[in-house]
Amino acid sequence: MPLALIALAIGAFGIGTTEFVIMGLLPQIAGDYGVSIPNAGLLVTGYALGVVIGAPLMTVLGTRISRKTMLMLLMGLFVAGNLLSAFAPSFPVMLAGRIVTSLAHGAFFGIGSVVAADLVAPQKKAGAIATMFTGLTVANIVGVPLGTYIGQAVGWRTTFAGVAALGVVGLLGIAKLVPAMPRAEGAHLRRELTAFRNPQVLLAMAMTVLGFGGVFAAITYIAPMMTNVAGYADGSVTWLLVLFGVGMFLGNLLGGRYADRKLMPMLYTTLGGLAVVLALFTLTAHNKVAAAVTVLLVGALGFATVPPLQKRVLDQAHGAPTLASAVNIGAFNLGNALAAWLGGMVISAGLGYTAPNWVGAVLAAAALLLAFWSAALERRDRTREAATTSAAPRHAALQH
Numbered sequence: 001m002p003l004a005l006i007a008l009a010i011g012a013f014g015i016g017t018t019e020f021v022i023m024g025l026l027p028q029i030a031g032d033y034g035v036s037i038p039n040a041g042l043l044v045t046g047y048a049l050g051v052v053i054g055a056p057l058m059t060v061l062g063t064r065i066s067r068k069t070m071l072m073l074l075m076g077l078f079v080a081g082n083l084l085s086a087f088a089p090s091f092p093v094m095l096a097g098r099i100v101t102s103l104a105h106g107a108f109f110g111i112g113s114v115v116a117a118d119l120v121a122p123q124k125k126a127g128a129i130a131t132m133f134t135g136l137t138v139a140n141i142v143g144v145p146l147g148t149y150i151g152q153a154v155g156w157r158t159t160f161a162g163v164a165a166l167g168v169v170g171l172l173g174i175a176k177l178v179p180a181m182p183r184a185e186g187a188h189l190r191r192e193l194t195a196f197r198n199p200q201v202l203l204a205m206a207m208t209v210l211g212f213g214g215v216f217a218a219i220t221y222i223a224p225m226m227t228n229v230a231g232y233a234d235g236s237v238t239w240l241l242v243l244f245g246v247g248m249f250l251g252n253l254l255g256g257r258y259a260d261r262k263l264m265p266m267l268y269t270t271l272g273g274l275a276v277v278l279a280l281f282t283l284t285a286h287n288k289v290a291a292a293v294t295v296l297l298v299g300a301l302g303f304a305t306v307p308p309l310q311k312r313v314l315d316q317a318h319g320a321p322t323l324a325s326a327v328n329i330g331a332f333n334l335g336n337a338l339a340a341w342l343g344g345m346v347i348s349a350g351l352g353y354t355a356p357n358w359v360g361a362v363l364a365a366a367a368l369l370l371a372f373w374s375a376a377l378e379r380r381d382r383t384r385e386a387a388t389t390s391a392a393p394r395h396a397a398l399q400h
Contacts, residue, residue, distance in 0.1 A: 002119045002120070003177045004115065004116075004119055004177055004178045004179055005116055005119065005128060005131045005132060006173070006177060007170075007173040007174050007176065007177035007178045008071075008112045008115065008116055008131075008132040008135070008174075008178070009131060009132055009133075009134050009135030009138075010135060010169060010170045010173040010174075011071065011075055011108060011112070011135065011170035011171075011173065011174060012108075012109070012112070012132055012133060012134070012135030012136045012139070013135035013136070013138055013139045013143060013166065013170070014075075014078065014139070014143075014163065014166035014167045014169065014170040015078065015104070015105055015108060015109070015135075015136065015139075015170075016135060016136035016137070016138075016139030016140060016143065016144070017139040017143030017144055017147055017163050017166060018078075018082055018101055018160070018163045018166075019047065019105065019136075020139065020140055020144045020241070020245075021143070021144045021147035021148060021151070021159060021163070022043050022044055022047070022098075023044070023144075023219060023220060023222055023223060023241065024144065024145075024147075024148030024151070024152075024222075024223055024237045024238060024241050025147075025148060025151045025152070025156045025159065026040045026041065026043070026044075026221075026223055026224075027040075027223055027224065027227075027234070028151060028152065028156050029043065029094070029156055032156070033090070033091040033094070035091055037221070037224055037347075038344035038345075038347055038348050039344075041220060041221070041340050041341075041343070041344045042095060043094065043095060043098050044216070044220050044336065044337070044340040045336075045337045045340045045341050045344075046095050046098050046099050046102070046337075047098045047099065047101065047102040047105075047333070047336075048102070048216075048333035048334065048335075048336035048337030048340065049099075049102075049333070049334075049337045050098070050099040050100075050101070050102030050103055050105075050333075051102045051103075051105045051106040051329065051330050051332075051333035051334075051336075052106070052330040052331075052333055052334045052337065053103070053330075054102060054103030054104065054105065054106050054107060054330070055105075055106025055107055055110055055326040055327055055329050055330030055333075056106075056323060056326060056327050056330065057103070057107075058070075058074065058103060058104065058106070058107035058326075059106075059107045059110055059111065059323050059326040059327075060323065062107065062111065066180060067111050067114070067115055068174065068178045068179070068180055070107070070111055071108060071111060071112065071115075071174050071178065072171055072174050072175060074104040074107055074108045074111075075104065075108070075167055075170050075171040075174060076171060077100065077101075077103060077104040078101055078104040078105075078108075078167045078170075079164050079167035079168055079171070080100060081097050081098070081099075081100035081101025081102070081103070081104070082097070082101055082160050082161075082163045082164035082167060083097075083160075083161070083164045084096065084097030084100055084101075085097030085098055085101065085160045086157050086158075086160035086161040086164065087157070097160075102333070105329070105333070106326050106327075106329040106330040106333065107326050107329075109132075109133075109325075109326070109329040110323075110325040110326025110327070110328070110329045110330075111325070111326065112132050113129050113132065113310055113314065113325045113329075114314070114325050115178070116128040116129050116131065116132045117129060117311075117314060123260060124260065125260070125311055125314065126255075126256050126259040126260040126263075126307045126308065126310075126311040127256045127257065127260060127307075129256065129307050129310050129311060129314075130252050130253060130255060130256020130257075130259075130306075130307040131256070133252050133256075133303075133306055133307065134249070134252060134253075136248070136252075137245060137248040137249040137251075137252045137303060138245070138249060139245070140241065140242075140244055140245025140246075140248050140249070140299070141242055141245035141246055141248075141249055142245075143163075143166070144241050144242075144245060145238045145239065145241050145242045145245070147159040147162065147163065148237060148238045148241055149235075149238045150162065152234065152235065152238070198316050198317070199377065200312075200316040200374060200377070200378065201313055201316045201317055201324055203370055203373065203374040203377075204309055204312045204313045204316065204328065204374070205313065205327065205328050205331040206331075206367075206370050207267070207271070207305075207309060207367045207370045207371055207374070208305075208309050208328055208331040208332050208335060209331045209332075209334050209335040209338065209367075210335060210363045210364065210366045210367035210370065211270075211271050211274065211302070211305050211309070211335070211363070211364055211367035211368075212302060212305065212306075212331075212332045212335040212336065213334075213335030213336065213338050213339035213360070213363045214274055214275065214278055214302070214335075214339065214359075214360035214361065214362075214363040214364030214367065215274070215298055215299075215302035215303075215335075215339075215360065216335065216336040216339040216340055216343075216360075217278070217339035217340075217342060217343045217356045217357065217359040217360030217363060218278055218281055218298055218343075218356055218357050218360045219244065219295075219298065219299075220336075220339065220340040220343055220344075220356070221343055221344075221347065221353055221356055222237070222240065222241070222244070222295065223237045224353050225285055225353040225354060225356075226240055226285075226291060228353055229285045229286060229291075229352075229353050229354055230285055230286065230287070230288050230291040231288060232288060232291075240291075240292060240295050243292055243295050243296045243299070244295050244296065244298065244299040245299065246296060246299070247295070247296040247297060247298065247299025247300035247301075247302075247303070248299040248300070248302070248303040249303075250300050251270075251299060251300035251301060251302065251303035251304035251305075251306075252303045252304070252306060252307065254300075254304050255270070255303065255304035255305060255306055255307040255308055256307040258308075259307045259308035259311050260311075263308045263311065263312060264371065264374075264375050266304070266308050267305060267308055267309070267368075267371045268368065268371060268372070270301050270302075270304040270305050270308075271305060271364055271365075271367050271368040271371055272368050273297075273301045274298070274301040274302055274305075274360075274364040275361050275362075275364035275365040275368060276361075277294060277297045277298055277301060278298065278357050278358075278360040278361035278364055279357070279358065279361035280294065281294045281298070281354070281357040281360075281361075282354045282355075282357045282358060285353075285354045285357070286354075306332070309328065310325065310328060310329075313325060313328045335363070338363075339356070339359065339360060339363060342356070342359045343355075343356030343359055343360075346358075346359060
């Protein structure tokens with residue numbers, strides 16, 4: 001395995017920690033700033049929207065420099081944003097810190113996915129992407145629970161200061177291990193934009209928004225759901241996040257392994273399973289053991305979609321993958337923002353802390369329908385191409 005993949009995983013570990021640790025700290029942050037939990041959910045929504053905006057913006061700004069240099073600059077921005085969050089005197093400043101941090105997220109994973117895929121043979125691309133995302137999943141096993149524990153025991157500001165230190169480690173890892181990869185020959189904005197003319201790229205991104213949004217509809221409000229509905233103590237949220245992280249880790253490995261073999265069947269299985277599990281979560285959330293198992297399954301099924309969806313975008317982008325890859329990372333977070341907002345709405349409407357699970361189930365089911373549609377369009381295009389190819393020799397023969 002190329003050492004550069006380890007460096008990318010280190011950066012992903014830091015980013016994954018800051019993205020997901022907010023879930024377990026929402027009640028504490030809301031209490032300190034005197035805002036409601038649904039309003040505190042804006043820290044999730046704001047971060048996600050920042051990724052959506054930052055993914056294409058930072059990628060376009062980085063087209064004139066090497067990918068390694070851009071990855072280092074992005075980690076520097078990540079550190080600055082987390083320090084701002086750690087010392088924020090008010091909720092709006094805290095939200096601003098989250099947005100600054102998020103600007104680095106999409107471009108890092110987008111550019112990192114391209115770098116990871118370029119480091120290995122074509123038949124191993126999804127596996128290489130999954131290796132980078134392993135840092136994100138391990139963050140949910142180690143970084144997020146530890147950050148949640150520190151935040152609950154010492155104070156959430158200490159958690160974000162620690163995450164900033166993780167960012168420094170990631171920056172040093174990239175500087176040390178990632179090779180000096182030159183800017184792609186002929187890379188410019190117009191060429192990168194051509195990828196978005198392909199309906200399959202847009203469909204893959206829509207699947208990303210809806211599928212991963214289904215995960216975040218439930219997980220954004222895991223702390224109040226598990227404490228108020230399942231009956232867990234506040235301290236137990238840490239271990240539930242560990243379970244979610246274990247699920248993410250396993251799902252990422254499976255997604256990376258099978259996406260290189262049977263990409264679309266993998267999506268059918270994971271998206272369909274996710275829709276069913278999220279619907280059942282409305283019931284299982286009332287039992288401690290069942291709720292814990294469901295949290296594990298949501299993480300596994302949700303993250304098993306990441307390598308295949310990211311690989312599908314890279315495959316369909318046809319020679320202009322960098323911007324499309326980054327925008328797809330933004331699509332993951334657009335789903336996060338949409339789901340966090342919808343989840344907050346149904347809670348505010350008085351439907352209870354389990355209501356976001358229904359939102360997630362509907363989003364995942366919609367993503368599954370798009371996957372079937374995408375495959376049908378692909379089969380139609382192949383049939384037309386085959387018919388055109390077979391017709392060409394007959395036409396030439398008739399002319400003779």
